[in-house]
Amino acid sequence: MTSPDPMAEIKASFFIECEELLESLQDGLEALSNGETDSETINVVFRAVHSIKGGAGAFGLDQLVEFAHTYETVLDSIRSGDLAVDPNIMRVLFQAGDILSDLVRLSRDGEVIEPSLTQDTYKALQDIVGETSDGDSGADDDIDFQPMGLALDLDFADDAKSVFTVMFKPSSELFESGNEPLHLLKALSELGEATVACDTKELPVVDELDFETGYLQWTIRLETEADKSAIEEVFEFVDGLCQLTITEGEDLPATDLPEIEEDETPEPQAVTPVAAVATSAQQATAPAPGQPTAAPRATVRVDLERVDRLVNLVGELVINQAMLSQSISAIGVQPSSEVSSGLEEFMRLTRDIQDSVMMIRAQPIKSLFQRMSRIVREASADVGKTVRFVTEGEGTEIDKTVIERLSDPLTHMIRNAVDHGLEKGDARRANGKPEEGIVKLSAAHRSGRVVIEISDDGAGINRPRVHQIAVEKGLIAPDTQLTDTEIDNLLFAPGFSTASEISNLSGRGVGMDVVRSAIQALGGRISISSTPGAGTSFTISLPLTLAVLDGMVVHVAGEAMVVPLNSIAETLALTTKELEQLGSNKFLVRIRDQFVPLLDLGVELGYRAPLDRYEGAVVLLISQEDGSRAALVVDSIQDQRQVVIKGLEESYGRVPGVAAATILGDGQIALILDPTDIITNASGRVSSDDTLFDLAG
Amino acid sequence: MTLSVLAVDDSRTMRDMIKIALTQAGFTSTLAEDGEHGLEVLDDMTPPDVIITDINMPKLDGFGFIDAVRAQEKHRGIPILVLTTESADTLKARARKAGATGWIVKPFDPAKLVRALKMVAG
Known part of the structure; x- marks a missing residue:
């Protein structure tokens, strides 16, 4: 359990906490921008930044602190x-939140932070509070963050002894603040x-004694x-x-004290020290040894590796249970026997355990949404x-x-939706839509x-334009008739890009085909729907976990294999x-007027040579919802x-x-086969990467 | 000398660091994550020798926490150290008025914290 370096x-743990703080920061900023300017909302935002600053200071992450x-x-x-x-300040606050999150990430990864990353936002922040950005406004802060006690440590290096005379008279407030003169004297004597x-x-006299009044000096x-500053440190908390008085030298007779007339009414004097000693003694004898550390909320942080091990073991349990049943x-x-019903219960429990274990790995999708x-x-x-x-x-x-x-x-x-999905403000106004998309x-x-689901209320897919581009790119023949859905799905075709020129925003060499493969x-599916003038919507459906999969068990050349169910159309x-x-050995299957x-x-897996004939063979029609289809022959x-x-992959690559x-x-x-990969590998040889064969029309 | 310390801070990182500093010094630590939680914990435990508290915390901040602690007869004498990134004199004055014993600015030097704890608690 104990790591060799607790600080590491x-x-x-600090960086994990930062993630949480950045999340509440985002939430708070969203709330603020929605007009929730109550003090708690502002406090949440403030505290998030404040706590990050505090922790960062402890680790010497100066740029983050600044x-x-x-x-x-x-x-x-x-x-x-x-x-x-106001909206302008709000924008800067959001921006600063983003930069802060970048700084946290870079600091966590130990990367170099370029000043250019922060300087614009830094300046914007400073402009808001009216500080001049002379680049040295952090000078003030350095004082705040000076680790204290440093001077004291250095002083100990100095061998020369000197004599100080300290005169100390506590006021009644000192006792109210929980300070204790005896402790101060003790600390002093340790110097x-x-x-x-x-x-x-x-x-x-004892009767007139008030425990919280300073009678002594x-x-x-x-x-x-040590030097004077070390002595001052002892009295730091009781300053005021x-x-x-701290004077160097020993000019004062120890018993003959200087006269001090001050705020206090000349109180009758007291056994304050006695009382204090009693309290201290009482506290010292009851130090509560096994005092349990109060648990912060009912959560535990567990190494992901351990969870994965558990997930793995439960997986084994499921397999074992299936083997036993078999x-x-x-x-x-007899199915009615006690063994069978007991086994059934066992099966149900195993499934429940599996589900519960999977849930440990589950997280709210919120963090992802915030990034978006x-x-x-x-x-x-960027696009105005x-x-x-x-x-x-x-x-x-x-x-x-999955997240x-x-x-x-x-x-x-999301970039696509903003860049291509939504129209420009004037176009929206012309169409009677609010300017804000x-x-x-x-x-x-x-x-x-x-x-x-990712949707926008933009113009919808310009189908004639998509059709035209697909023809230009040679994806379809010019006279191909396609349904609206088929046209929409062309967006997922490899190499397709609707933007007439690649904008530096959604371009970046990645197309929707890459999105779809990801x-x-x-184990997910993605589909698209669009209504002209009203917008476009993408729907992604994903399994809850990556640890189990719904599959179809098939036999090929005497081997059992699993094909993911989500890729099988029929x-x-x-x-x-x-x-x-x-x-000679290329076959096509005609399915509803299309050749696949x-x-x-x-053959694809290298178990056997091609058969002479495939009549009567069982095939799985693999469909990736976009037209990249193939019929896989199984036995x-x-x-x-x-x-x-x-x-x-760990063992075999x-x-x-x-x-x-x-x-x-x-x-x-x-x-477990990867049908998409099999089709892609085969298409190189079969030279039919475009499977949208046009038939009769 | 073993001290029992209650540390109240909303930052987990800070709580961890305080705990390590205290453990290394041989002190026992009880942790709470905001002022309200701190009061609950204080209520349940054998009164600690010292309390450390942050200022900026949700639910109940450090000032409110100190006020509430000092309002209880049995906790009136417990030294309270404020451990915060704040260093403004006005805030220090406010904390002192509420009954804080001392003030340490974060990031803290563990040795200094331990010295301060020994100093205020004997």
């Missing part, structure tokens, strides 16, 4: 009511050799290697709560559009890995999957009528089931056409 552990400090200063003026929030004299002449002769039914146990909020802000600023970003279902939970891997595709789609991102659980790699047995031969290349899985279909995914492996109920190992 705390630092790691930026956070300036940011905090602005927020503080808002908090105190000196500064009213060197101290001779203490106490003046008790103000001490009253002390004179201390201190012979020490006592009369204190062998018990094999020995002919930033993308919208940046993209809309006013965009309102609406999110829904931020609390929807989904596997952590991480969704970031790039979503970023791309809307980009909406929503998430929801639907029938065991997570559905994410979604498919997660299964069919081929008839002569559907088969067309193309050359026929791929023999046995037989066994069944459909949920399988536990066992990664192969990436195997073409194979996504992973699994263990079936009978203990047999089966490969």
